Amino acid sequence: TEEEVRGLGKSSLAGRILDLAGVRLLVTTPEHLESKSVAAQRTWLAVELSGRLRRFVVDEAHCATQMTYRPSYLRLGRSIRAVQERHVARWPSLGAPPVSAFTATIPPGEAEADLIASLQLSIEPTDVLRLPIDRPNISYVTLPLDVQAADEPLLDIALRAVRTVRDNAPDYARQGKEMMYVSQAKQALSLARGFCKAGLRAVPYCTGKMPGPRAADGSQPPLMTRQQKDAAEKVWLETDGVLLIATEAYGMGVDRDISLIHMFELPASLFSDTQKKGRAGRNFAMPALVVT
Numbered sequence: 001t002e003e004e005v006r007g008l009g010k011s012s013l014a015g016r017i018l019d020l021a022g023v024r025l026l027v028t029t030p031e032h033l034e035s036k037s038v039a040a041q042r043t044w045l046a047v048e049l050s051g052r053l054r055r056f057v058v059d060e061a062h063c064a065t066q067m068t069y070r071p072s073y074l075r076l077g078r079s080i081r082a083v084q085e086r087h088v089a090r091w092p093s094l095g096a097p098p099v100s101a102f103t104a105t106i107p108p109g110e111a112e113a114d115l116i117a118s119l120q121l122s123i124e125p126t127d128v129l130r131l132p133i134d135r136p137n138i139s140y141v142t143l144p145l146d147v148q149a150a151d152e153p154l155l156d157i158a159l160r161a162v163r164t165v166r167d168n169a170p171d172y173a174r175q176g177k178e179m180m181y182v183s184q185a186k187q188a189l190s191l192a193r194g195f196c197k198a199g200l201r202a203v204p205y206c207t208g209k210m211p212g213p214r215a216a217d218g219s220q221p222p223l224m225t226r227q228q229k230d231a232a233e234k235v236w237l238e239t240d241g242v243l244l245i246a247t248e249a250y251g252m253g254v255d256r257d258i259s260l261i262h263m264f265e266l267p268a269s270l271f272s273d274t275q276k277k278g279r280a281g282r283n284f285a286m287p288a289l290v291v292t
Contacts, residue, residue, distance in 0.1 A: 030072035033079045048086055053097050056080050061101035062271065064118045065111070069207070077120035104133060104278060105271040133274065137281045138288050154187070155194040158264060162200065162243065165291050169260060173289040176259030177236065179244040181276045183265050185223050188245045195243065203232040205246040248272060251279040258282065263292045 026047065032040050047053050058064065058076065067073040084096035101119055106112050108130070116123060145161055162180070182188050185206035195202035209220040224232070236244045237256065244250070261280045267273035281288030 030070070030076045030079065033083070034072055034075060044083065048083065048090060051091050051094065053083075053087060055097050056083075056099045058099065058101040058119065061103040061115060061119065062106050064101075065114050066271070074118065077118050081120050105274045111271075133278075135278065135281065135284075137284055137286065138277070138290055140277070140290050140292070142292050155191060155198075158191055159195065159198055159200070161264065161291075162195075162262060165260070165262065169289060172287040173260040176257035176281075176286060176288070177244070178242075178260040178262075179236075179246060179250075179258060179279075180262035180264055181246060181248065183247065183268065185247055185249075188247055189223065192245045195245070200243065201239070201241055202243040202245050203235050205229055205232050205244055205250040207247065207249040248276060251276065256282065257286060259286060259288045261288070261290045263290060 033044070035041070058080075063070070063073045064076050065074070072079075080099060087094070088096050099119060099121060101115070101121065103115070106115050112128075143161060143165060145157065145164070147157060158180070180191075182191065185208040188204040188206040192202040192204035204224065206223055208223045210223060214220050232244070233250075236242045258280050261277065263273070263276065267276070277290045280290050
């Protein structure tokens with residue numbers, strides 16, 4: 001509306017439309033899509049006024065039902081629908097931009113139906129394309145590892161597991177990067193410290209908040225800042241022999257040459273297990289090993 005344009009500044013909005021004139025792909029986040037900031041609203045209003053919005057593409061679409069720690073993902077269907085309705089009102093001849101959603105870990109049945117409902121998709125059975133998830137370049141091995149005592153520390157078990165795998169792994173598993181998945185952020189932090197003390201270089205990667213009371217503004221400091229996570233990943237990528245110990249917070253869309261993954265604990269779900277194991281051998285040319 002004219003009121004929207006006035007509120008966001010005519011000159012600034014016109015400039016933003018010009019900025020987007022040559023853009024064919026706009027990459028954004030669910031948080032940005034529903035943001036109330038002037039910058040975000042100006043961008044989306046510019047997109048809508050340009051009449052060039054042709055399609056929404058949702059990658060890692062399973063997050064729309066599973067990523068509870070990012071509630072904007074759970075509201076993504078509603079946010080897209082709001083933009084579609086405004087687009088139809090402004091450009092009735094163009095209709096609503098369609099939505100394409102991609103995921104590797106939603107099976108047919110109830111989970112798929114939940115995803116379709118969450119994204120508010122109106123689809124026919126012929127609109128669903130399913131491809132096999134087999135990754136022939138990945139080998140899967142189960143490592144029998146006896147616990148030496150009922151109270152054996154978790155760190156000792158993890159060290160023994162990694163050393164055993166490294167001593168017996170085929171050469172191809174040593175060609176790329178090595179990582180270990182654990183279920184809890186505190187385990188990633190404590191195991192990384194313990195590995196370093198034991199002489200095995202390791203860095204953690206996790207999300208989550210520090211325990212304890214909140215600050216006056218209601219916030220809690222993160223277990224790892226963005227800068228710390230970036231620094232950990234940089235060390236891992238640029239230094240040979242470093243083990244990345246991570247929660248499932250690491251890996252969405254990852255394109256690193258990971259040739260060895262340790263699945264240290266039983267998965268929370270088959271979806272989670274498939275996601276994490278699938279981060280090995282992502283260049284599809286290099287073989288990789290996953291050890292459970």
